[in-house]
Amino acid sequence: MSLQESIIQGIQDAFMACYQHAIDLEQVSLSPTKKEFSGDYTFVVFPFLKISQSSPEATAQQIGQYLKAHVSSVRDFNVVKGFLNLEVAQQQWLELFTSLYTAPSLGQLPANGKKVMVEYSSPNTNKPLHLGHLRNNFLGFSIAEILKASGYEVIKANLVNDRGIHICKSMVAYLHHGNGETPASSGLKGDHLAGKYYVLFDSLYKKQQKELMEQGKSEEEAKKTAPILVEAQEMLRKWEDHDQEVISLWKTMNTWVYAGFEETYRNMGVDFDITYYESNTYLLGKDIVEEGLSKGVFYKKQDGSVWVDLSAEGLDEKLVLRGDGTSVYITQDMGTADLKYKDFHIDKSVYVVGNEQDYHFDVLFKIMRKLGRSYGPGLYHLSYGMVDLPSGKMKSREGTVVDADELIQEMIDTAAHHTKALGKIEGFTEEQAQGLYEMLGLGALKYFLLKVDPKKRMLFNPQESIEFQGNTGPFIQYSHARIAAILRKAAQLGVDLSPTGFSQVRELSETEVSLIQLLQDFERKLKMAADEYSPAILSQYLFEVAKEYNRFYAELPIFHEKDLQVQAFRVALSAHTAKTIHCGMRLLGIEVPQRM
RNA sequence: GGCCUUGUAGUUCAACGGAUAGAACAAGCGUUUCCUAAACGCUAGAUCUAGGUUCGAUUCCUAGCUAGGCUACCA
Numbered sequence: 123m124s125l126q127e128s129i130i131q132g133i134q135d136a137f138m139a140c141y142q143h144a145i146d147l148e149q150v151s152l153s154p155t156k157k158e159f160s161g162d163y164t165f166v167v168f169p170f171l172k173i174s175q176s177s178p179e180a181t182a183q184q185i186g187q188y189l190k191a192h193v194s195s196v197r198d199f200n201v202v203k204g205f206l207n208l209e210v211a212q213q214q215w216l217e218l219f220t221s222l223y224t225a226p227s228l229g230q231l232p233a234n235g236k237k238v239m240v241e242y243s244s245p246n247t248n249k250p251l252h253l254g255h256l257r258n259n260f261l262g263f264s265i266a267e268i269l270k271a272s273g274y275e276v277i278k279a280n281l282v283n284d285r286g287i288h289i290c291k292s293m294v295a296y297l298h299h300g301n302g303e304t305p306a307s308s309g310l311k312g313d314h315l316a317g318k319y320y321v322l323f324d325s326l327y328k329k330q331q332k333e334l335m336e337q338g339k340s341e342e343e344a345k346k347t348a349p350i351l352v353e354a355q356e357m358l359r360k361w362e363d364h365d366q367e368v369i370s371l372w373k374t375m376n377t378w379v380y381a382g383f384e385e386t387y388r389n390m391g392v393d394f395d396i397t398y399y400e401s402n403t404y405l406l407g408k409d410i411v412e413e414g415l416s417k418g419v420f421y422k423k424q425d426g427s428v429w430v431d432l433s434a435e436g437l438d439e440k441l442v443l444r445g446d447g448t449s450v451y452i453t454q455d456m457g458t459a460d461l462k463y464k465d466f467h468i469d470k471s472v473y474v475v476g477n478e479q480d481y482h483f484d485v486l487f488k489i490m491r492k493l494g495r496s497y498g499p500g501l502y503h504l505s506y507g508m509v510d511l512p513s514g515k516m517k518s519r520e521g522t523v524v525d526a527d528e529l530i531q532e533m534i535d536t537a538a539h540h541t542k543a544l545g546k547i548e549g550f551t552e553e554q555a556q557g558l559y560e561m562l563g564l565g566a567l568k569y570f571l572l573k574v575d576p577k578k579r580m581l582f583n584p585q586e587s588i589e590f591q592g593n594t595g596p597f598i599q600y601s602h603a604r605i606a607a608i609l610r611k612a613a614q615l616g617v618d619l620s621p622t623g624f625s626q627v628r629e630l631s632e633t634e635v636s637l638i639q640l641l642q643d644f645e646r647k648l649k650m651a652a653d654e655y656s657p658a659i660l661s662q663y664l665f666e667v668a669k670e671y672n673r674f675y676a677e678l679p680i681f682h683e684k685d686l687q688v689q690a691f692r693v694a695l696s697a698h699t700a701k702t703i704h705c706g707m708r709l710l711g712i713e714v715p716q717r718m
Numbered sequence: 719g720g721c722c723u724u725g726u727a728g729u730u731c732a733a734c735g736g737a738u739a740g741a742a743c744a745a746g747c748g749u750u751u752c753c754u755a756a757a758c759g760c761u762a763g764a765u766c767u768a769g770g771u772u773c774g775a776u777u778c779c780u781a782g783c784u785a786g787g788c789u790a791c792c793a
Contacts, residue, residue, distance in 0.1 A: 149749095151734070151736085153734090153736095156737070156738090158738075159737075159739085164736095164737085166736055166737090168736070168773065168774075169735095169736095174745065178773085179764080179772080194789095202737070204735065204736085204737090204773085204774095205736080205737060226787080246793090283789080283793075285737065286792095287792085288793080336757095340753080349768070375749090400793095418731095425783065425791090427791060434722085436720090438720095438721090441790090441791055443791090444791045446791080447736085448791085450790095450791065450792080450793090451792070451793050476787095477723070477786095477787070478786095478787055478788070479788085479793095480723080480787080480788070481721080481722075481787090481788050481789075482788085482793095484722090505723095507723085507724085507787095508786080508787085510786090515786085529747085540756070541756090544754095544755095544756065546756080548721090555786080562756090570730095573731075573732095574730090574731065575732090577723080577724095578723090578724075579723085579785090579787095580728070580730085580731085581729095583729090583730085586729080586730085586743080586744095587730075589730095589742085589743065589756095590756055591742085591743080591756055591757090592741085592742040592743060592756095593730090593731075593732095593741065593742040593743085594756085596756060597756065598744095599756090600756050600757080601754095601757090603754075604753085604754055604757085607753070607754060608753055611753065612753095644750080658731095658732095662731090662732065662741090665741080665742090666741090669741085670756065670768070672757055673757095673758070674761090675754095675758085676749090676755095676757070676758040677758080679752070679753075680753055681752090681753055682752065682753080695776090696753095697786090700742085716753085717754085718757075
């Protein structure tokens with residue numbers, strides 16, 4: 123039983139003893155006491171006044187008396203209004219720390235026997251990844267790691283959108299203007315090469331529209347009849363008919379793009395256990411339409427189109443199959459949902475997709491639940507907000523996107539610049555220095571994108587957003603490097619880091635206690651992050667740990683401390699802090715250095 | 719039009735219905751004969767508006783305003 127649990131248990135007993143009334147454990151809020159009041163944990167009595175039938179102060183007094191008398195860890199208490207502040211005995215903190223310090227594992231909750239798939243990234247093959255994808259990829263990777271650490275078996279999946287009219291647009295432009303250009307001949311990364319022709323298509327298309335309108339056609343007509351668009355549509359039909367030439371060009375260009383993506387993924391430090399391709403899944407789902415019809419979940423209109431009526435659930439009627447029998451987006455999504463289940467027998471399925479598709483996933487999940495899928499209740503849309511620029515929303519056609527590869531490189535360059543300016547790479551080989559720049563640049567970027575609640579829209583200012591000071595990745599990384607230096611020195615001095623080395627410590631400072639209090643909260647935060655699908659919770663927590671450690675570092679001496687028991691304790695406390703930071707940052711996909 | 723989501727210091731972000739709304743950056747003032755100053759301490763600064771529920775509301779409800787998204791036989 124943890125310290126808090128034993129206190130909560132004591133509070134329950136207190137209510138039984140004082141008021142002959144059982145209270146619900148869930149309702150007891152026990153939180154760390156605010157800095158401006160004395161005490162370690164605070165219990166709020168207001169919700170229980172009906173039970174005690176007395177004033178907040180009197181109730182708090184009575185409970186406090188009981189706890190002091192009956193719960194060994196409670197040394198003393200004070201009451202401010204309806205707030206009961208409890209003081210924990212010093213010895214308890216040392217015991218608590220020792221149990222944390224000697225625990226066989228950190229940051230891995232017991233297996234729960236459940237399987238979850240996390241689908242993320244899911245790029246289109248007609249253009250390179252941009253800033254928005256970075257948020258998606260970092261979120262997806264991190265939440266997968268967090269779920270793993272909280273006891274799930276996790277499958278990371280990527281669903282590549284490799285077909286459709288947008289791919290054909292790049293292909294048409296390339297066909298006419300590519301002149302046989304390849305990634306090798308141009309020195310362009312494959313995904314950037316494809317993106318170049320996608321942009322080219324758009325400008326050619328606009329030009330043709332303009333010409334048609336000058337010839338007297340309406341805007342709408344011009345948009346529909348521009349030759350280059352017609353050609354792209356024709357190409358899509360040929361693709362669906364397995365036309366040799368089209369398929370061959372498609373394969374060639376996609377191969378280039380995949381090579382480019384692979385490089386970007388490697389730089390980002392994300393990976394996948396399985397990759398699905400829409401060219402293989404886009405025909406799935408029609409059998410589910412049949413199933414839905416026979417189960418009465420769907421209905422057919424006169425023109426043969428198939429619909430689902432979700433008005434009882436607060437949504438509209440939605441089309442699930444066109445009148446001509448062809449699929450729409452949701453048809454294949456139904457099929458893919460089943461495919462994922464067939465492949466892995468998952469209990470839960472998480473989709474990391476932007477919030478502009480909230481409605482779509484609402485519909486999809488309601489359908490799968492109506493169809494009675496076993497994994498239906500475990501469907502979850504990890505919906506995240508867009509990343510805006512100071513100029514507003516990113517638009518690929520207007521050239522206002524922040525390219526992922528470029529941004530990563532800029533981050534690394536900036537990290538290199540800072541590090542050199544601070545003169546921190548003495549004794550580093552060129553390779554080690556380069557490794558550090560990458561670790562710091564990427565750490566800054568990932569932390570910046572992960573520290574914000576995923577649901578919220580966020581702003582990215584290329585000039586100002588990426589800092590290396592304050593609430594940042596590098597700050598936490600720096601804290602780790604500081605501790606690493608201490609541990610090296612402790613090893614040199616032969617400090618006894620076994621629990622007996624500090625078991626005689628009697629007096630702890632306030633800062634040491636807060637640090638222990640924070641450190642013991644790690645697994646609870648981990649679980650919270652998993653339950654709420656929010657790496658931000660973990661990010662904030664790690665920042666608090668690093669901040670509290672730096673205060674400890676500034677306030678208290680370690681190697682100048684004469685009492686060797688105290689010295690050993692402080693080294694051990696440092697070591698466990700480093701371990702927690704390392705473990706937590708790993709769940710965010712961020713590495714931590716030994717020196718910086 | 720309908721539906722969903724947002725609105726907190728100058729800026730970017732926090733706050734299970736709980737105390738005097740926390741951080742970081744920017745601003746100002748300090749800290750280095752001492753383990754890494756990418757650090758630490760101090761000062762100043764905010765809940766969109768109007769009602770309601772509650773012992774207590776940034777949080778829940780209603781209305782409005784603001785910003786964004788969705789509302790295709792597009793993906």
